Amino acid sequence: MQLNVLEHLTYADVRANATAAIQTAIDACAQVGGGTVLIPGSGPYTIDGLVLKSHVTLHIAAGATLVGSGNEDRYTHRPGPFELNRNATPICGLIYAKGQTDIAITGAGTIDGNYQRFIYPDQGDEVHLKFYKYPRPMTVYFEDCHQVCLQDVTLQNAPFWTVHLVGCQNTEIAHVTIHNEPRMPNTDGIDVDRSKNTYIHDCDIVTGDDAICPKCTEETAAYSDCTNLLVENCTLKTQSSAVKFGSSSFGNFYNCHFQHLTITDTNRGLTFQLRDPGSAENIRFNDISIVTKHYSKEWWGSGEPIFISLLPRDAQTDLTGQRIRNVSFTNITCNAENGLFIGSVADHMIQNLTLDHVTLTLRRPLGSPVQYDLRPWQGTPKIPATLHGIETYRENTYTTHEFVVRPAK
Known part of the structure; x- marks a missing residue:
């Protein structure tokens, strides 16, 4: 099954906020056993939190950009703690999945985390940008997911960790471009957190914080160790x-x-x-x-x-x-x-x-x-x-x- 989010809507219908249209298409594909949700290359689409579901591919065509609204109250949240058990704060993701199988984000389009909504204004040439709070939204947050693919997309302007894989198995990240504001703190490119069988290749990462970061955070102990990670043919600058x-x-x-x-x-x-x-x-x-x-x-x-x-x-x-x-x-x-x-x-x-x-x-x-x-x-x-x-x-x-x-x- 393939659903074009503009098939029954005009671009004007979703221009203010495309969250409902895209999420409805994701849900419809999941209900029939899977498929592809196509985001046409018509220009920017503002989104709040999206939840990706089993056997669904989110395909962002060239020329299409999903832009985070910056309204994190409407992103998808996971209760705390975060990183250390003593940090009770919850976290949230712009594109989120937990406990799903066979999920993918593909296409030559772009996901923009809109970091500008999370920093103080008028910082000029400040070498280390100051922000309102910690933590801020992940751009892509996948937890306990199996058979995951990110391919060809560009992820940019993350306000916090760009891709966070928690306890995931059998993930491939291929030909992905991550370009973040280099002065923005905590903008890790890819965090491989207690995940297994992760293959990252042919990626270009420019960011402020760590580019590729294997982790074992305290609060994710249920997922055991970080094992079998292969990274090759990547360019990194941070x-x-x-x-x-x-x-x-x-x-x-x-x-x-x-x-x-x-x-x-x-x-x-x-x-x-x-x-x-x-x-x-x-x-x-x-x-x-x-x-x-x-x-x-x-x-x-x-x-x-x-x-x-x-x-x-x-x-x-x-x-x-x-x-x-x-x-x-x-x-x-x-x-x-x-x-x-x-x-x-x-x-x-x-x-x-x-x-x-x-x-x-x-x-x-x-x-x-x-x-x-x-x-x-x-x-x-x-x-x-x-x-x-x-x-x-x-x-x-x-x-x-x-x-x-x-x-x-």
């Missing part, structure tokens, strides 16, 4: 980390592979920011180019191309038995303002780390004063150091094969 494990790490990360990535003008390249009782094992990075650029002090990081840390979030965090183990970096080229950082709160918490054919070209002279940003953790937020190829904090086990440091001339 004022935070291109790839970041954490900082929510209340579960484990197993069997994740990242290859053929191009990372440009990014505060941190490949990051493990584990701050909670979870481990990361069997993680591979290969054939990746990284260019770092240090942005303003509000963004976590100090221009490190590779940053590996396992540190307690606060005095109540117990990291007993937690490890970062069996992690390899192969054929990685870095052009950076800072060195690689490897740090943990106790000896031997980082094990079997391999740097194989890693080239680091430094744009500052060796011996220059630098600092490493350890936020969030219970200790000093930033520690001073002198610039080396690799800076270690506590005793860690790593090996290098053809690790080359090229100092600035």
